[in-house]
Each structure stands twice: as structure tokens, then as C-alpha cells.
Amino acid sequence: MPRTALVLRHTDGDHAGAIGSRLEDLGLRLHYVDMHRGGVLPALDGFDMMLALGGPQQVWQEDEHPWLIEEKAAIRDWVARRAKPYIGICFGHQLLATALGGEVGYAAQPEIGLHAVDLAADEDPHSFLSGLEGRHPVMQWHSAEVTRLPEGARVLGSSATTPVQAMAVGDHALGVQFHFEWTLEGVKGWAAHRNWIEGLERELGEGAHDRICADLAAREHDVAAVTHTVFGNFRKASGL
Numbered sequence: 001m002p003r004t005a006l007v008l009r010h011t012d013g014d015h016a017g018a019i020g021s022r023l024e025d026l027g028l029r030l031h032y033v034d035m036h037r038g039g040v041l042p043a044l045d046g047f048d049m050m051l052a053l054g055g056p057q058q059v060w061q062e063d064e065h066p067w068l069i070e071e072k073a074a075i076r077d078w079v080a081r082r083a084k085p086y087i088g089i090c091f092g093h094q095l096l097a098t099a100l101g102g103e104v105g106y107a108a109q110p111e112i113g114l115h116a117v118d119l120a121a122d123e124d125p126h127s128f129l130s131g132l133e134g135r136h137p138v139m140q141w142h143s144a145e146v147t148r149l150p151e152g153a154r155v156l157g158s159s160a161t162t163p164v165q166a167m168a169v170g171d172h173a174l175g176v177q178f179h180f181e182w183t184l185e186g187v188k189g190w191a192a193h194r195n196w197i198e199g200l201e202r203e204l205g206e207g208a209h210d211r212i213c214a215d216l217a218a219r220e221h222d223v224a225a226v227t228h229t230v231f232g233n234f235r236k237a238s239g240l
Helices: 017-025 067-081 091-099 184-192 194-204 208-218 220-238
Strands: 003-009 028-034 049-052 086-089 103-119 134-148 153-158 166-169 173-176
Touching: 003 017, 017 028, 017 049, 017 220, 049 067, 049 091, 067 086, 067 091, 086 091, 091 103, 091 134, 091 166, 091 173, 103 194, 103 208, 134 220, 173 220, 184 194, 184 208, 194 208, 208 220
Parallel strands: 003 028, 003 049, 049 086, 086 173
Antiparallel strands: 103 134, 103 153, 153 166, 166 173
């Protein structure tokens, strides 16, 4: 029976990007559930990996988005009870924190576009970040952040404005505030999705998409190196 990754999606036009490609290279099929479209979560027993993507929602908006209650419960079951491989990206990172008892609030300063993060800053870096000591460029788009870690979680990285850019729960769950699944090709593809471009221009003004593409093109190799190293470390540590 083929191995399968459950991919939780929260906005139209999104996909697993570079992380999805790496999962497929490992022989995993991607099973998407569009939570924002009323998608029904399947029984978790048949899955080997859970990947929660970004989204325009906020984790505390359970009245506006009742499906958040079920999704958080599934993440809690997957990570805390089953202890199986999980990656949460941006909104998925924040969902991991709140599902396990942490807190998320509005960020003091949103980060959108190419920004620097400091990884593996302590003397005993987590295995997820092996080989990534120092400052690295990553892609961002968030207005909220983890403000209190859940019990047992560990901070793996920070930026000038966001103290929890990455966190680990054991050796099987990884949350990253930055979008390490995004590629230059994928970001260029936003042009086909009006909701992405309109959202970006509301935040950064006219021409924002072209500017972000240019910034990413200039650092594409460095951004891709973070993705390659973090995912490789995660695969080994989690047993995926």
C-alpha cells in the first residue's frame, strides 16, 4: 500500500510546493483536504505524514471558521497522541502551537517577502537545524505569530521581529513561521490567482509581486538551501 501524506490546505491556489515535491520523491502520495472549502478530514489511521499549509485565517477565529476546532483536534491527536511526522508552515505552525496548548496573537510587525532568520543559535542545536547555524534568507507572509510555546516545544529560530520563527516538538513535529515550501516558480505563479495579488498589493502596494519575485530570484539558491537542509534533517529525525 503506498504511503500517503495528508495535506491540510486553507486558501485557493495554494500547494505543498518544494515540500510536496520532496515527499513525492520519498514515495508518498499527497492527499489534499481543503479545510476552507468544507473539506472533510478522513480517518488518520491510513496516513504517514501530516502537512498543514498557510492561510489567511487566524487560529483564534473559530466562530468564523468552525472547522478550525476539528483541525486542531486532529493535529493534537497526530502530534501528541500518535507522535507521527508533522510539518506546519506559517498558519500550520500557529495551529500546531495552539493545538498543543500554546498561544498565538497578532505580530508586532508583519513580515512579507524576503526576510532574514537566525537559526540554531544555541549551543546544542536541534537535529532539525543541523548545518544551518547563522542567518538565512527565507520567504514570509504573516501578520500573527506564536506568543507562547506549548509545553515541551523548543524554539529553533527567530528574527528581529518574531521570536518564534521555528519550533520543534520532539523529533517528529516541526513548525516554521516562514514559507520554506515556496519556490521562485511557485511565487511567479501567484499572478494567476487574483486573491494572492490583491492581498499582496494591499500590504505592500502596487507592483509588490514583481518586487518580491526579483528579491527571491536574487537569493533563490540560498532560500532553496534552507528548504533542502531542513527537510532532509526532518526526514532523518522523524523516521519519515
